[in-house]
Amino acid sequence: MKLALVLPGGVDRGGEERVIPAFLALIGQLSLRHDVHVFVLRQEPKPATWTLRGATVHNIGDGRQRVRAIAAIVAEHRRGPFDAVQAIFSGSCSLVAMAAAKWIRRPGLIHIAGGELIALPAIGYGGRQRWISRMREAVSLRAAAAVTAASAPILESLQALGVHAQRLPLGVDLAAWPPSLPRRRGPGAARLLHVASLNRVKDQPALLRALAELVAQGVPFQMDIVGVDTLDGEMQRLAGELGLGERVRFLGFKTQRELRPLVDMADLLVMSSLHEAGPLVLLEAAVAGVPTVGTAVGHLVEWSPVAALAVPVGDHLALAGAIRQLLEDEALRLRLAHEAQRRALDEDAAYTAARFEALYRSLAK
Structure with a gap:
C-alpha cells in the first residue's frame, strides 16, 4: 500500500x-x-x-x-x-x-x-x-x-x-527500546523519575507539592525531572521555595539514548498531568520494568490498580500517598511492574x- x-x-x-x-x-x-x-x-x-x-x-x-x-x-x-x-x-x-x-x-x-x-x-x-x-x-x-x-x-x-x-x-518500538525485567529496589533513597515538558498541562506544581509532602513525612527519595522547560525557570523556583533543592534535579531535554539509563535506574515513574491521551512514557517505563504512579489520565485510568496506581487529577496529597504506598510495599510495586510490562509488550x-x-x-x- x-x-x-x-x-x-x-x-x-x-x-x-x-x-x-x-x-x-x-x-x-x-x-x-x-x-x-x-x-x-x-x-x-x-x-x-x-x-x-x-x-x-x-x-x-x-x-x-x-x-x-x-x-x-x-x-x-x-x-x-x-x-x-x-x-x-x-x-x-x-x-x-x-x-x-x-x-x-x-x-x-x-x-x-x-x-x-x-x-x-x-x-x-x-x-x-x-x-x-x-x-x-x-x-x-x-x-x-x-x-x-x-x-x-x-x-x-x-x-x-x-x-x-x-x-x-x-x-513502543522494542528494537529501539528493548525490554528489561522488573528489578527489586536497591538500598537507600528511592529513585523517582518524571519525564515531560515543563508546561501547564503536565501540572508540575502538583508533582512538586507531592514531593514536598514526602519530605515532610520523612520519605527518602531523589527525583530526576526530564523535559524541555517552557516556563522560564518557574518550576525550579517553586522547587526551591518548597525546600526540594537537594532532592530534585532538573535535567532538561534528553534524547531517547540519554533517557534510557535514567529509566533503568528508576524505581517509579511519577506523572502529574491534567490530561494525557496515552502517554508513551508510561509504556516506555513499563517495557523497561518500571511501574508508574500518577493522575487518572489516559492509560493510567485503564491500568489502575492492576498495572499502575492512579489518583485524582490535581490532588498532590493523594499522589504523595500513592508514591509512599509503592515505596513501602515492594511486592505490590513488583506486581504492578510485571503486569504493566506484559500490557506494554502485548501492544x-x-x-x-x-x-x-x-x-x-x-x-x-
Whole structure:
C-alpha cells in the first residue's frame, strides 16, 4: 500500500531531537511493508523533503500550510495513488487529511493523540476552547472513514460527541527500546523519575507539592525531572521555595539514548498531568520494568490498580500517598511492574502498525 500520514511535527531529519518517538516507531513499522509518505506541517520553516525511518518526509513549512499540504498530497497521489490518508492528531492535521482524502477519493482516518477533545480554559489548553475549533473537529471527525484513539478515556470523550472510535494505542518500538525485567529496589533513597515538558498541562506544581509532602513525612527519595522547560525557570523556583533543592534535579531535554539509563535506574515513574491521551512514557517505563504512579489520565485510568496506581487529577496529597504506598510495599510495586510490562509488550509498535494496516485494508475494499 501507499500511505499518506499527516503530522504536526516530531519527525526531525536527525531522528533524535525534536522527534516524537511514537511517530518514529509507527513510521518505521509501516515503512517495512509499505510506501509511506509523511506530510509534516511545520518541522522546519522552509519546504523540504528527506528520508526518515524508510519513509519520505514532505515538510510543508511556513505560510498557507493547510492549502499547500493538501496540494502536496494531491500532487504525490498523481505520481502514484495513495490507498489511505491518515492524520495523527486532529485539528489542522485532520482538516488537511480529510480534505485531501475527499479530493483524491480515498479513505481518510484520524487518530486522536492529544488534547483535541478537551478544554482547560484555566491554562489555555485544549482543542475545544473556541467555537470555531469545535466546529472544525465536528466536521473532520464525521468526515473520517475511521477514528482511533490511544486509551479508553479518549474513546469515552468521542462517544460523548457521538463519534464511534476504536482503541489503538501507539506502542513502543522494542528494537529501539528493548525490554528489561522488573528489578527489586536497591538500598537507600528511592529513585523517582518524571519525564515531560515543563508546561501547564503536565501540572508540575502538583508533582512538586507531592514531593514536598514526602519530605515532610520523612520519605527518602531523589527525583530526576526530564523535559524541555517552557516556563522560564518557574518550576525550579517553586522547587526551591518548597525546600526540594537537594532532592530534585532538573535535567532538561534528553534524547531517547540519554533517557534510557535514567529509566533503568528508576524505581517509579511519577506523572502529574491534567490530561494525557496515552502517554508513551508510561509504556516506555513499563517495557523497561518500571511501574508508574500518577493522575487518572489516559492509560493510567485503564491500568489502575492492576498495572499502575492512579489518583485524582490535581490532588498532590493523594499522589504523595500513592508514591509512599509503592515505596513501602515492594511486592505490590513488583506486581504492578510485571503486569504493566506484559500490557506494554502485548501492544508494542509492531502491534500498532498491524492494527493500522488491517484498518487500511478493510477500508480499501
